[in-house]
Amino acid sequence: MADTHTRPRTSTVTRTARPPLHKVILVNDDFTPREFVVRLLKAEFRVPEAQAQVIMLTAHTKGACVVAVFTREVAEEKSKRATDFAREHGYPLLFTTEPEE
Numbered sequence: 001m002a003d004t005h006t007r008p009r010t011s012t013v014t015r016t017a018r019p020p021l022h023k024v025i026l027v028n029d030d031f032t033p034r035e036f037v038v039r040l041l042k043a044e045f046r047v048p049e050a051q052a053q054v055i056m057l058t059a060h061t062k063g064a065c066v067v068a069v070f071t072r073e074v075a076e077e078k079s080k081r082a083t084d085f086a087r088e089h090g091y092p093l094l095f096t097t098e099p100e101e
């Protein structure tokens with residue numbers, strides 16, 4: 001008699017859910033000096049000088065620019081730290097966050 005036993009399927013597909021990412025957005029204003037914005041981007045977001053210049057100029061000309069994406073907690077923390085640092089120096093510079101589409 002032919003052996004017709006079947007084995008249960010045991011293989012599984014593992015999918016790792018990634019946390020949704022949030023953008024940190026640099027908002028333009030008329031008062032914060034360009035050099036201060038660049039210095040802050042380098043210090044808080046660890047972007048190199050040339051990239052900091054591009055981000056600053058994009059916000060300056062378009063009104064806002066995405067700086068980087070992080071998990072929600074990190075995005076909110078960095079955005080708050082950077083905005084607080086600007087306040088401590090008397091500037092109205094603003095960083096906001098929003099979920100990535």
Ligand code: TYC
Binds near residue numbers: 029057
């Ligand atoms: N607009 C500012 C100025 O002319 C410079 C600036 C750039 C400020 C980007 C904020 O997010 C900003 N001094």
